[in-house]
Amino acid sequence: MSHTPGGIRQTQKLRTRQALLEAALALLEHQSLSSLGLREVTRAAGVTPTAFYRHFEDTAALGVALVEETLGSLHGLIAAVLMETGDSEERLDRSVALIARHVGAQPAHFRFIAREQHGGVGPVRAAIAAQLRRFAEEVACALGQEPGAAGWSEEDLLMLGGLYVDHMVITTSTLLEAGPEGEAEVVRVARRRLRLVTIGRAHWLDEAPAQD
Amino acid sequence: MSHTPGGIRQTQKLRTRQALLEAALALLEHQSLSSLGLREVTRAAGVTPTAFYRHFEDTAALGVALVEETLGSLHGLIAAVLMETGDSEERLDRSVALIARHVGAQPAHFRFIAREQHGGVGPVRAAIAAQLRRFAEEVACALGQEPGAAGWSEEDLLMLGGLYVDHMVITTSTLLEAGPEGEAEVVRVARRRLRLVTIGRAHWLDEAPAQD
């Protein structure tokens, strides 16, 4: 055991790999992945074009890595917030605040996600879609454990989870477009939208949803 | 009056312009605008690269033209559907069906919109955002004329209109990803989501929305 099998070698490799990811992320602020050049990235990262291949096969593969770096660390976070105690109004505010904080902390990452969610690079689209689906499932699971979810079908819970997730994505995207000065207004509207959904949720079973 | 002032000259110009737009749209099925080459488009359209400049300054300008071609003809359509008679359930179904039909009829156009809504080309993003804002206003206006909208503030109507529009965009994007065979399922979920929003709308004023 003891001294980790990887030594200076692996550390340096991870270091330049991270440099490539960061350089790419910076460049992606003003363009989309499908127009990102391999050379462009390596130039910004301070390595030669050939070195790129030691880490990624494509720029598409780099994109997938970026997706996982951004969204991978978020799992469970939103679900945790939803499961915290407090009335729905409080949980709602906390959710929106959580998003605003994360987007404000690492805007480039979320801009990338918003941009590539429907972008031109297939594998990246797929990776994002897979992560968002996981989020929807986690949110649905968290909602299902609430007392107010009695009588809800599995499918409807998933529908609701997807609804929340999609709104989070929209909100992040709107936040990015609005910039720091417009943040307050965006948060205000996002909170109202969520409130409306919450109200609909409370009366969902009353209105006898038709089964088709 | 009679024979339009524009003659064979203008007709041919419009013809190749349209050829450029169609060629670009076809190419954009599998990539995004920022990676679309000027030469690539002209090659597919069957003209020389230089001819491009007679019609568009940039590929960005071409993108803006595509936005207006796609979304410009849709104004009033959704609002008209919302104002038609029938209970909310019927109107809801008609709205979703309208979207599904349009997306099915010209998938490439809507794929383009979804892709470039947050894409890397600024002017195109702006053009799409402007059109979507118009849609939101139109929907808000239509909703405001319904009997159920009594007591709603201007701002809340706009919030609701934006909510509907955003859901339409999400639905189109999901439809495109699902393909023809998954269409029925997507429509089903979209309808449920709209139903939940509608329920929330019906109880909005009861729940005494806090003014912040």
Add this chain to the structure above:
DNA sequence: CCGTTCGGAGTACGAGTGTTCACTGACTCG
């Protein structure tokens, strides 16, 4: 009818692209 307009063709240029290849030299491990 004849001079003008102008959409489009053709050519050429410099810059940037992805990818391959042989190579170097520092780290790794028996």
Add this chain to the structure above:
DNA sequence: CGAGTCAGTGAACACTCGTACTCCGAACGG
């Protein structure tokens, strides 16, 4: 210590790209 691994180098390949020219010829307007 010494052989081997391997992240990163540098040069070269065969492209594509956007743009600036000049030029052609059909449609136009007086």
